[in-house]
Amino acid sequence: MVRAGLTTERLVQAGAELADETGFDQVTPSALARRFDVKVASLYSHIKNAQDLKTRIALLALEELADLAAEAVAGRAGKDALAGFANACRDYAREHPGRYAATRFPLDPDTAADSAAFRHSLMMRAILRGYSLTEPDQTHAVRLLGSAFHGFVDLETAGSFSHSAPDPQESWTRTLDALDALLRNWPAS
Template sequence: MARAGLTPERLTLAAAELADELGFDQVTLSVLARRFDVKVASLYSHLRNSEDLKTRIALFALEELADRVSSALAGRAGKDALAAFANAYRDYAREHPGRYAAAQFRLDPQTAAASAGVRHAQMTRAILRGYDLDEPDQTHAVRMLGSVFHGYVTLEAGGGFSHTAVDSQDSWSWVIDSLDTLLRTRTTG
């Protein structure tokens, strides 16, 4: 019988919180069981295994992040949309480092196709419609934006920009301005 009060949703939220506290890679069924003061076996009524737990955290993070980005983008276009999109990702990574890491967790193709990851791609393409890019340039731009934003956020979180007097916010703004300029001046062909 399932322990009273434990549900897959409650366990997922607690695991996401643990990911932010300890790091996504440190979240295990054992750690989660300790959080609820139960034996690991009690969790198997709600979770299949550690992979299931990691997948649930990833799906939760993708959904939460997609909702945040969607709200940030509402009513925006062009550079304003690009900046709102980028800032929503960066802010989420700063506020929820473990959840942000979970959002990068590799999902099987079927799970990925049913996840909020699809919304992320759709929102990126919606921003790029304002730049009038045709294929394959639009796909290249989706990959570029994801790479730049993820790379910047990852380097910043790891202290990669703490060795210089130039403020990382100044660099972030410069990156967004540069991406906007590149996208506006890029011609398909």
């Protein structure tokens, strides 16, 4: 019999919280079962396996981050929109490190296409329209920005910038300034 109160949504939310506490890689059905003081088999009425659990956490995290980013870029253009999007990503990573890691969990193509990852892409492309970039340069710029944002945040959250001056916030601001300048002066093909 399934333990009363367990639902897929409740398990995914608890899995996301566990990811923030212990790291996304540490989230397993076994760890989640211990959290609810149930047998692992009790979870399989709600999730298929570890892959399904991690996929569902990734989808939750992508949705949460897309909502925050959309709010951060609403009504903004150019550098203001770029900074709003970037700061939403950085703030989310700081507040929810495990969920942030989940946003980069590999999804199968159909799941990815139906997820909030598509909203992330649309927002990035909307920001880039303010810089008059067209294809294929828009795709190159989306990849560059994603690499810069995720790379900086990953290094910062790992403590890589904590041992030297200047403060990481100063480097973050300069990085956004540099990205804005690059996008305004995108090299011709």
